[in-house]
Amino acid sequence: MQKILRQIAAELRVQENQVRTAVDLLDGGATVPFIARYRKEATGGLDDIHLRELEARLSYLRELEERREAVLKSIEEQGKLTPELRAAIEAAPTKQELEDLYLPYKPKRRTKGQIAREAGLEPLADRLFADPSLNPVDEAVAFVKKEKGEGGEDFTTVPAVLDGVRDILSERWAEDAALVQSLRQWLWDEGLFKSKLATGKDENHPDVAKFRDYFDFDEPLGRVPSHRALAVFRGRQLEILDAKLALPVEPEPGKPSIAEGKIALHLGWSHQARPADDLIRKCVAWTWRVKLSLSTERDLFARLREDAEKVAIKVFADNLRDLLLAAPAGPRAVMGLDPGIRTGVKVAVVDATGKLVDTATVYPHEPRRDWEGSLHQLTLLCRKHDVSLIAIGNGTASRETDKLAADLMKRLAAEKPNLQRIVVSEAGASVYSASEFASQEMPDVDVSLRGAASIARRLQDPLAELVKIDPKSIGVGQYQHDVNQSELARALDAVVEDCVNSVGVDLNTASVPLLSRVSGLSASVAKAVVRWRESHGAFRNRQQLLEVSGLGAKTFEQSAGFLRIRGGDNPLDMTGVHPETYPVVEKMLTAAAKPVAELMGRAEMLKTLKPELFANEKFGVITVKDILGELEKPGRDPRPDFKVARFNEGVEDIADLREGMVLEGTVSNVAAFGAFVDLGVHQDGLVHVSQLAHKFVNDAREIVKTGDIVKVKVLEVDAARKRISLTMKLGEAPGRRDGGRENRYEGAGRGQRAPQSAPLNTAMAGAFAKLQGQRK
Structure with missing residues (x-):
């Protein structure tokens, strides 16, 4: 456990004791919102973002340690655990690298290499590789069997014996963890992600045409943006596209590939026209083409998909957060x-x-x-x-x-x-x-x-209403149906929980779905709260929560600070001040010689109170400052003020749009490649990431968020395909140090291809259509 704490602390760049305290709180049943809000002293001020990351890494590293123990036990039982292997396994930082080390010892079905070893051919393989000057044919004669084995294995000829040598060596090399990892990293850095139209598919068919951008596509594997990777994977799943991992340079016919050269270099072997060199070259080629090429492609595609899914899930989570925290119109009919x-x-x-x-x-x-x-x-x-x-x-x-x-x-x-x-x-x-x-x-x-x-x-109240709906149905995702659904659900649930608790919930009006998202409250307890409310009337104070069936002291601790009571017995119950710190407030009231109602909202009076005077062993200065902040703006809502975008009169359909029009709209969705804007014409327009600002933009959310009201200019309208290209670069670009030379597609760079036909770039067309198809 100490190792895990140390690693998380290093990754998050925080102190080890902060991580230890947070882990103890999480293991003790505390929620992330509660720890972030009310245990800042204990964790040194870790916020909800840090805590969510800590929670995810803690789960991963614990699973890794559990698997590490199982691997060590398995190899030890085989009697093959050397001190060097143990050290390598204990140092493996990821599940992938751990499995690479375990591969040679993992129980598996009998392979050709294993059959050859059982037939006693391993000494021959070792001898020929150690001394390529030996003649393979001459050496193999001594290993030829007189008859087939009981299992049907046939080593009765010299070619069959040499094939066995090939199987032994290629299998051994393919299970060399260092070799596999070096090849994998090299291809991640330099390999190409290629796709083409699958054989027999009609490129003009509407379902096929959506993937037109990927009919002849290639991009460096490690730099493929999330949306393009997921688009290709979807096309492959639908059997519209063929996708493969390609070497940086394809080999000439009959010549060794770069990958084979990498394997030879790792083995310390080179062809020197010795008698056994042709056989060894054949073994090296077999290792890549038969043993490693497909498995490496599978591993790297899995990594690419995982990375792409992480980005897509983050995009969805960020958009959902913006939507949930959108400005409420408030209590109006x-x-x-x-x-x-x-x-x-x-x-x-x-x-x-x-x-x-x-x-x-x-x-x-x-x-x-x-x-x-x-x-x-x-x-x-x-x-x-x-x-x-x-x-x-x-x-x-x-x-x-x-x-x-x-x-x-x-x-x-x-x-x-x-x-x-x-x-x-x-x-x-x-x-x-x-x-x-x-x-x-x-x-x-x-x-x-x-x-x-x-x-x-x-x-x-967008938050109160949208929590009643499965987050995946809210329609602000990017390829949401193509990602790991359990990971997506976990991330979105965390966002909903954080949003609900950052705003707070009115205990006397909240629905069951809203209450069930409050820190510490399960669905059953939320129902019990509503039943109590229906039977006894409105809650008058937070202490009455303890009268609710199934709501004990621990649940009260986790939830009370996020539940608000307006017009109740205690004015503090409408604030984010936790009941456990009410005694601290009492000390403040004594010092100020004012009742709480007169102190709340009086910034000038509250500023005269020194936090150090009210801190104690349990609640330090950080907590006291938070209490003063709550008293200064009691019941404050962190969401922005309500504003309305004004659509242009006479612009009601895509046919009404003209190039050069400047319009006001609402950002409806933000993706990795840009932002979608609702102009009130049935079809959202796309502001490509390169058109968001007069500067390089790595992430569209640096500039806009879902729900923002923005001004845009129409660049191009394709009414037939229902596509609208927009720009937010309305003014002149600022002066440049290069003497004013401006790249027409400013912002296109690593992971951002410049549009191929300005300004409605075809590279975004497929993604545009697919995202629109997910909106409903």
């Missing part, structure tokens, strides 16, 4: 419109608390075209429930429904001048509508109308 054509526009009105108060279905579009009747019905609903916001789903007929909302606002302009309309993502709304929780929440409401209610609530 909202009308949700779920657009539809023949089935009508579903309407749901929720009050300021999110309670569903009215529903309707209107038919402004084909085939009824009841525009006036729809406007009349919506007007009545707005007046009846004092609606101040209209949320419009971004699905089919969204733009037409947005026009309906615009006409409604004109009709109500005199009496409701501040009425606003916003197009919101409806990704996952249908999943929520059909869920068990939705049926419990709105039992007597039609499934289609539940979706409209969800759209309305997303505007009020």
Whole structure:
């Protein structure tokens, strides 16, 4: 364990005692949000990002140690564990390198090399390799068998014996951990990732054409961006593409490859026209072509996929975090419109608390075209429930429904001048509508109308509504269906947990799904909290949590600080101050000679209190400073203020766009290669990473995040393929030291190919289409 703690500390660049304390807390059942928020003293201020990384590495390294013990035990039982091998195994830093070392000793089916050894050919193999001046044919004669073996093995001729020599040597070399690792690293650095159209596939077929960028594709393996790697792997899985690992330079026919040269160099052998050199060259070639080429390709493709999946999962997690922490509209009555054509526009009105108060279905579009009747019905609903916001789903007929909302606002302009309309993502709304929780929440409401209610609530509080939906259904991922689903789920659940706990949860209004994401609260305890609330009424103080069935002292410790009670018995219960530190606050109140209600929000008064005076052995200066920060802004919401993007009038369809137009839009998704922007024309536009800023951008999230409102200029519109290319480089580029020479595709570099046909680059076309296909 000490070794693991030391390694994690080195990787995170923190002190070993910080890691030890964090691990003890995690092993003791503490959650990451709780440790990050309320145990800063103990961990030396490790934040949630450090703790999540620590948690993941701890799991990996523990699994590695467990496997290491199993490997050592297995080799020891075989009587083959030398001190040198033990040292190498104990020093192996990864699971891959550990398995490389174990490979020669791993129980396996009888191989040709093993059969040859059992036939007594190993001394011949050793002799010929040690002294290539020996004549292989002459030496092999003594090893020729008079008859076949009992298992059918045939070494009755000299060629068969020499084939056995080849099998012994090639198998031995292919299990040489140092050789395998050096080849693997060399090909990762210099090998090529190649793909082409699979034989027999029609390149004009719509499903095949999506992969057009990869019909004749190659890129250095270690530098392939995540989205391109996953695109090729998907094409291969669909049997549209053939993919392979290619050597940096293909060998001439009949000549040894570079890989074979690398093997020979590692073995310390070279062809010197000695009698056995041709045989050894054949063994070297066999080692690469038969034993190592396919296994190395498999290992490196697995590494490429794993690295690509990590990036894709991080992109999804980052986008999800931005979406969950998007600005809430707050307690305002909202009308949700779920657009539809023949089935009508579903309407749901929720009050300021999110309670569903009215529903309707209107038919402004084909085939009824009841525009006036729809406007009349919506007007009545707005007046009846004092609606101040209209949320419009971004699905089919969204733009037409947005026009309906615009006409409604004109009709109500005199009496409701501040009425606003916003197009919101409806990704996952249908999943929520059909869920068990939705049926419990709105039992007597039609499934289609539940979706409209969800759209309305997303505007009020994105976090509270989106936690009801499986994160994978929210639609902000990059190749989310192609990655390891358990790893994706783990990462997304961690993001949801961190977001919920960073904002805090109103104990008296939160739903079961929201409560179950609070630190320490399981789904069953969350249900018990709601049952208690329904039976006893609103919680008056945090201590009442201990009356909830199944909620003990440990759960209370983990959860209480993240649960808020507004208008309760103790003003501190609406803050992020943990109940365990209330005595510290009491000391502050005594020093200030003020009741807590007068102290909260009084920055000038709080600044006169010296944190050092209130620190003790359990709660140090860091914790006291956090308490003062909470008191200064009690119940503060870390999310940004609510703003609305204003779409240009007359721009309602992709056909309305023209090159050079400057528009305002909302960032709907951020991928490794750029950002997608909703312009209100049914189809999101793409700002390629090279068009985000007048500087090199390595990660699109350096510039934009999901939910940001941005200004963009239209570079190119391909209406037939529904693709819009945008730029955020609206002003002049800053002066350059190179005398003003500007690369047209500034930002294209390592992992960022310059567009092949500016400005809508074909290299992004496949990824663009696939991501759009995942939005719903």
